[in-house]
Amino acid sequence: MTQTRNGHRDGHSEQGALPGDHPDRSRNPVIKVVDIAWLEFEKPDLVRTEAFARAFGFHTEEHGRDGLHLRGTAAGRPCVLVRRGPRTRFAGAAFRAGGEADVLRLADNFGTRARRLPETIGGLAVDLIDPSGMPVRVVAGMHELPELTGQQPHAFNFGNDVRRTNAAQRPPRVPARVRRLGHLVVQSTTYLTTLNWYLDNLGMIVSDFLFFPGQRDRGPTMSFVRCDRGSTPADHHTLALALGPANRYMHSAFEVSDLDALAAGGEYLREHGYVRSWGIGRHIQGSQIFDYWRDPDGFLVEHFTDGDLFDNSAEPGWAPFTASGLAQWGPPATRDFLGTDLKSARHELISMISALRDRNEFDSRRLLGRLKVAVS
Template structure:
């Protein structure tokens, strides 16, 4: 006997049916990649920060799940359990400040090629560490490094994914029999740096610079609802590794008031690591910014936290990976379009505050901004929808 299941109900207009980005570009829209980039970076190497209190920074780093690679009186280098370079390099400074991303070149020769292109010189890494780095600035004025030949750490023991009894019919082969699930209440061990998100008032110029200079390619564009002709106002960019899959986004950027860091994301093992690690952070008094949920663009499971200085960092797991054959998707920008499921997006995550309104007045007076009063209002409306 065949049992017919009822058809799923049709989705209302407000559901996520119109927010996924399987739709491609229209004629004349941005192609999402450069025809002839100077180089093609392989990945993010590390992010650079300054912090006034390295001891407090180290406590949070360990609670968040980092491993300390090296600590000196003036520098803290953090890593994950996967083999690779440092994930964060934090130097002592007068205020908490983002010092820019450092990308990993495919070869040391690419570092010198970039230096010649920019009319500058590459230099050895400081402190006698192996590798060469070239220091650039994007059109927003943010410092951007590209490194080749940097030290690669050996793999460390990590959290083992839980064996899940999922999707099985009665009598099927179970992954776990006569055993319980008891994930430890401990820090979610960071595996690696995944991506960084930046805000820029010169979105179009910055986008083209990252495509033309570093060879990044776009996985997804977001545009202002009812104003797609203006062009994209957010882009999720990945590394072009040809047929080798890369993270859905290594860098994400959106049009905004200032050139600024938004957040950075670090991969952990699975949902249980995110949830148990989040409980561990909450018990120690840290502030969750938003989560737990699952994104649309990139599909990651996410959980956002504020460090003691207010900078936002993310635990994520189960993200999409694309090879170079996938063309950009296009979707309207909205607050509800940031997640498939999870709690409503918070004001903390969106960064809406009276101080931001004051920044808006100054941003609109700047000569090098792509923001206009109409676009700013459209952005604010999209992020409240």
């Protein structure tokens, strides 16, 4: 990482970078990915998995004895691949390159070979492992699935801006129809090393940095990272990385059409016995309206709408990492979402002890900073 950028002109955060802060991008990345493609999971109970997926708003593109391909309504490809396995686990993420030449360039850079994907998906892939141990697949040239009928955003009246007359607003209480995969959030014990890996190799850009309270001098501990599409706007974050005591999946987010779809879809999930983790609210970093749910295996998944879009001219914001700073409005972040509830405490304690014994970026001062997050 060699490039530094000074100043803060875009105004999406109250604080910009200071001299010597971690750069938001790499000067000469190997390639520049253009989007996140899909997530991969292993689960033993595909019937239960598909039932939740339908209630959450996915469409089943492929259903076999040993796997599921789940998609949204947007044209493209399945955004979640589930294969039958002996235990439940997150199995990695795929990012879409600009073309097959980029996949080959990346493979050559890592001294490995690209391979053809199964015919049901099509295209070329190179399989990598990031520094935190997460499988990362970079892909291009897949078959394009046609757009499906989605939920149309509602027309709203805003004071004198009248767009709806002689018609009532009656959003149905049905599953929100997922449009697409928006982003993935993961935790890493080697946060900075892992962040630099994505910036240097996949050409991604940081939209916002967070730092532990009272530890700005030690640099960031979370970053919201977007794709560099030049002057074409991209999601505020496609990937978010956070420093923590374990390398693990935190949550993934899927876009729906509007607030009514998100809220009515949440009511549908609640009525069918699923557990809301946190919501409804509006985030600060990314600005999206959010609603978080637990799937039957405990994975955290998010409905979102109205997120920020940045082109590559936007410079990074800097802010303290606090529980109260995660949302502009909405209920306080829950213990379930923050991982401070009783069912998570024992597992978290073991992770912290293990991390402090190993050589990584999660030291005792970082532990104290992380403990402050939940109460600040």
